[in-house]
Amino acid sequence: MDVVVIETPQLGDRSYLVHDGTVALVIDPQRDIDRVEAAATAAGVRITHVAETHLHNDYVTGGLVLALKHGADYLVNADDHVSFSRVPVTDGQVLHIGRLSVRVVATPGHTHTHLSYVVRDETHDGGTEAVFSGGSLLYGSVGRTDLVSPHDTAALAHEQYASVRRLASQTSPDAALYPTHGFGSFCSIGPASHQETSTISEQTASNHALTDANEDHFVAELLANITAYPSYYTHMSPLNAAGVGPASLDVPESVDAEELGRRLKAGEWVVDLRHRVAFADNHLQGSVSFEYGRGDNFTSYIGWVIPWNQPLTLLGPADEVEQAIRDLERIGIESPDTAVGPEPGALAPDSQRTSYPHGDWSLLAKERAPHDVVLDVRRPEEFEASHVGGALNMPVYELLGRMAELPEARTWVHCATGYRASIAASLLDRAGRNVVLIDARFKDAAGAGIETVP
Template identity: 80%
Template sequence: MDVVVIETPQLGDRSYLVHDGNVALVIDPQRDIDRVEAAAREAGVRITHVAETHLHNDYVTGGLVLAEKHGAAYLVNAEDHLAFTRVPVTDGQVIRVGQLVVRVVATPGHTHTHLSYVVRDDTHDDGAEAVFSGGSLLYGSVGRTDLVSSDDTATLAHDQYSSVRRLVDSADPDAALYPTHGFGSFCSIGPASHQESSTIGEQAKSNHALTDPDEDHFVSELLANITAYPAYYAHMSPLNAAGVGPAALAVPDSVNTEELTRRLDAGEWVVDLRHRVAFADGHLKGSVSFEYGKGDNFTSYLGWVIPWNQPLTLLGPRGEVEKAIRDLARIGIDSPDAAVGHQPGEWSPESTPASYPYGEWTALLKGRAPGDVVLDVRRPEEFGASHIKGALNIPVYELPGKITELPETKIWVHCATGYRASVAASLLDRAGRDVVLINARFKDAAGAGIETVP
């Protein structure tokens, strides 16, 4: 048995190609299936089965399209209500994929109908075993349980506690563990580790979901650690249940100057992909900054901040636009328009670029006047752990609906690294507010002389 890991760091997820040298099972494929197909070609194997651990909440699956394209069996829980035909599978069912034996294990918790798959190499009695746990057992923790319904969160947390134990009992201690979530995905919760690999036995000794002997204590801790998740999540499971077609990944022809001006004047969402400092130095008035490729934040925060199903235009160099289109397709944002170029003069030659000031913590220390607002756009739990004395906290994903609540004064905006602050600064600039971007790490604030609490 060979397992090929297909990383999607932009969403903190992994997909897997599992094969015996001839035929392959794909587990939890992302929508851009060309990466899976390339892995299969390189391995010299034929895709005969595609399996989902659950109807995903953080991305649009490529499972249906991949299965149909390759004539593969599409394995999805029989209890899921879908608008298309699939091969329904249930707890305890065994499927053969060439020389591999795939056993289905019901592991409710992340969702009600969550499944895991225990795969064994059947070429000899002591063949290797691997566990594909989706959003159930992760490295160091488990998948969050609040994505289905607030009414079900506690029940699913109890289910998660039981499921991971059942899963551990279903596999050998030395079986390799391959979760889908837990690599930065908002689908994980609790003290997930940063390790790159693990086994069932290792997790049994170290994972708090397996070492905590008190189920109620585990559940209470899990619920206490629940934080906000991206707004686009609400649309992923329904899209996956309905069945989504192939991703359109081609870069469209550039929008002309007149049409781009009309969109900006109409208040449509025009997203500048360039570096945050380049944006602050000069940008098209009315555009917003979502720097591409900085810390893999682009997809999650764009999908979180910009309202769902709104017209979207991307501005940036062709390579970045192409990558952004792929990333956005993974969360169901299809076929955005674009204007390709490296600077505002290439997108709209007759426009006068807008700008706003930026600086590090020393700029705040020297330039802040009485009445100025320091706006912290980190998440509430980050703010609660430590913040600048007197700062106001509005998470960046809530800012579009709360700009009018801010006083009419200069606003100094910061986050943990500068990325979210640059998004927030552009939103404030778009709204005509007097803003300064603090392009610095929060952890350096105290050292620069900024008073922080607690």
């Protein structure tokens, strides 16, 4: 048995191609299935089965399209209410895929109908098992339990506690563990580990879901760690239950200068993908900054900040536009328009250009006036841990709906690294506010003489 890992760091997820050298099972594929197909071609195997651990809340699955394209069986929990044909599977069922034995294990918690899959090569008695745990048992923690309904959160946390223990007890200690979430995904919760590989025995010794003997204590700790998650999650599970068609990854022809100018004047969402400092120095008035290529924040935050299902135009260099289209297709934002080019002024020469100042903490220390506002756009738990004295906290994902609460004053915007602050600064600039971007790490503020509390 061989396991090929297909990573999607933009969403903190992994998909898997599991094969015996001839036939393959794919688990939790992303919507851009060409990466899975390339892995299968490289391994010289045929995809005969595609399995979902659950109806995903953080991305649109490519499972249905992949299964239909390859004539593969599509394994989905029999209890999931879906609008397409699938091969229904249930707890305890064992499937045979070439030399592979695949045992289905019910692991409710992340969702009511969550499944895990335990895979073993039948030709090797006692051979190492592989456990594909989706959003159940993760490295260091478990999948969050508040994505189904606020009323179900506590009950699902109790189910999560029982499920991961059942899963661990039904697999061999040396079984390799392959979760889908937990690599930066907002679907994980609690003290998730940054390790790249693990086994059931390692998790039994270190994962708080398996080491905490008090179920009520574990549940209370889990619920206390629940934080906000991207607003686009609301749309993912219904889309996956309905069945979504193939991703469209082609870059459309650029809109012309007149049309781009019209969209800017009409207040449509024109997203500039360039570096945040380049944007601050010179951008088309009315556009917003979602810097592409620095870290893995783009997909989550654009789906979180910009209202769902709004017309979108991506502005930037060809390679970044192409990758951004792929990223957006993964979360159901389909076929955005584009304006491709390295310099926005050339794309809409008759449109007004503008800028706003930016700098590090020393600029704030030197130029902050008494009535200026320091706006911290980090998450509330980050703000509570430490913040600039006198700062206001408004998470970037709440800014559009709460901007009227801010005083009409020069506003210095910061976050932990500058990325979220650049989004917020562009939104404020778009609204005609007097804004300064603090493009610096929050941990450097005190060293620059900025008072931080506590």
